[in-house]
Amino acid sequence: MHAKPLDREVRRTLTAVPVAVEEHGKATEPGQLPPGSEGPGGSARRIAELEREVWELRRANETLKSYVSKALELDITPRRRDDHLTAAAVPSSRRVLSPVAAPAAAVEFRVLGSIEAYVDGRLVDLGAPKQRAALALLVSQVGQPVSVDMLVEALWDGRPPQSAITSLHAYIANLRRALEPHRAPRTPATVLCTRGRSYLLDSRAVEVDAHRFGESATAGWQALDRGDPQRALHAFEAGLALWRGEAYAEVSAARHVTPAAVRLEELRLSMIEGRCATLIAVGNHELAVPELAAFTQAHPLREYGCELLSLALYRAGRQANALSVLRAHQKRMVEDLGISPSPALQHLELEILRQAPELRAPGRVQ
Incomplete structure (x- = not known):
């Protein structure tokens, strides 16, 4: 559908309206004399005629506004002579209607x-x-x-x-x-x-995608805090699935990007630990064991990963392996860094040795 050319008289009225209104002020009803205009017949009649013209011009302007509004609703954009694209060639979602229009593309x-x-x-x-x-x-x-x-x-x-x-x-x-x-x-x-x-x-x-990843991490930890491991597992897996390699691979070493890349990598490692903790919480320790074994081998100094692997091994009926993991980690910390393992790891070792009831696996959640 194509818009009809605007009537030449309407174009003239558009130019005349601002001038007439500025000269004569607020328009009155057609033929009505404004207050204070009573006087010699010629002046009064002339003012009345001018006011009548202004009224007609205002009506014409309102008609034109209505026409343009309907044209936009019908996806019609009047074409200027110097346009190189027809209105039909420019999707309505791409047209710039104002300097603060919505972005051109998602x-x-x-x-x-x-x-x-x-x-x-x-x-x-x-x-x-x-x-x-x-x-x-x-x-x-x-x-x-x-x-x-x-x-x-x-x-x-x-x-x-x-x-x-x-x-x-x-x-x-x-x-x-x-x-x-x-x-x-x-x-x-x-x-x-x-x-x-x-x-x-x-x-x-x-x-x-980095923003969505952060939102998934937050949702996962909040679900764990609420005691909803299944929802937490879903959030963690959705976030980790977004990763394809090193964050900001092209410029990860650039001074202005390194902080963002490091933060995202640290959050990714925490989410892997969170996911494995959730697997253990829902009774899937057999699945958690191989994943945590690979994780602790790649990141041997992360104590929470070591703690989770030991717990998963214990719940899988592998008490000796669980103790072996804890003691190998303790040796590494002392020899490489000169520090003792965290109180949490020391406590877990004691709990495994005495086979504390608190370490037993909960019923498996399907």
């Missing part, structure tokens, strides 16, 4: 591994390694401006060439085209925005 970033971006559910090409690294830096600071100087320093390890700024601008332009493929030319970016001499990923326009 963008999802995945950083729990190498950087990936999905626009409307489709994987997009993020270009060359430095361009991908620039995006990873921006994603690590979602909602916060990242200065040009910071980006240049990180991308070129503090030794930028003379062309660094030009190259960075090209990377940003390429990323904007990839992240907002439907954005009209010369319209403001709504995903990767400019803020002075900085760039910013608008947190309202994007989703990040």
Whole structure:
């Protein structure tokens, strides 16, 4: 459906309305004389005529507003002569209706591994390694401006060439085209925005898997605190399933990204321990044993993992193995670090030796 051209007289009225209203003030009913206009017949009649014109112009303006409102509801965008795209070629969800319009695309970033971006559910090409690294830096600071100087320093390890700024601008332009493929030319970016001499990923326009991972961790621990291990297990597994490799793989060693990468890795290890603790809580200690064995081998200094492995072994009927794990850990701590194991591990060893009833496995939850 195409919008009919606006009547030439209506165009004239749109221009005339502000002038007439400004000159004559508030319009009255057609033919009604405003207060104080009684006087010589000519002046009064002229004022009445002008007011009548203003009234008609206001009615025409209201009619036009109604027409435009209906046109927008019908997904019709009047086309200017210099437009290169028809209204039908631009989906209504992509049109910029105001400077503060909603973002042009639903963008999802995945950083729990190498950087990936999905626009409307489709994987997009993020270009060359430095361009991908620039995006990873921006994603690590979602909602916060990242200065040009910071980006240049990180991308070129503090030794930028003379062309660094030009190259960075090209990377940003390429990323904007990839992240907002439907954005009209010369319209403001709504995903990767400019803020002075900085760039910013608008947190309202994007989703990040690292944020969902953190939410899953919180939900899991809260469910455990409420005594709901099945819900906790579901939350932990959903969060861990998001991981594909090292977080922010392209720039994990960059000074401005390292804190975020380290925090996420520590949270991942804690979630693995939480998941195994939940498996033990629901009676699936046979499944927890091999996972904890691999985990403690990869992270031998994490005492909670050692504690969980010993408990799982004991509940699986392997008391000797449980004690062996605790004593091997104690030896490692003393020889490598010169410290004693934690009170929790010492207490667990004593409880295993006396076969404390508190260590018995609960009934298996299906």
